[in-house]
């Protein structure tokens with residue numbers, strides 16, 4: 697991954713270490729330095745393609761996907777086209793999503809009322825978790 701060379705020691709081995717304000721954060725394997733890259737570059741790995749398409753299917757807008765994942769909405773539109781995806785029309789279900797850390801996720805599941813009248817999917821997002829939830833009925 698040459699796009700993610702360490703600015704301190706120039707080693708090219710880095711591990712992903714979360715997303716900060718839409719920017720991918722890396723941790724250098726040799727010196728432990730944390731750094732971010734401005735835009736997730738032209739070579740977006742399949743991890744982001746899959747996450748973006750998941751969000752698209754769940755009814756999240758292109759702009760919101762851009763904000764959440766730090767990949768441009770134009771890339772997302774291109775992937776949708778490339779893979780020929782069509783999001784089903786959402787009429788009865790109202791998707792919402794939240795970014796939670798592990799503790800917040802655990803707390804959420806301790807409340808039984810949070811699990812009623814809704815479907816949900818939890819997916820890893822950097823060092824956090826994203827919860828997509830479908831309310832059976834729109835909250836009034």
Ligand SMILES: [Zn+2]
Nearest residue numbers: 702705724727
């Ligand atoms: Zn380094």
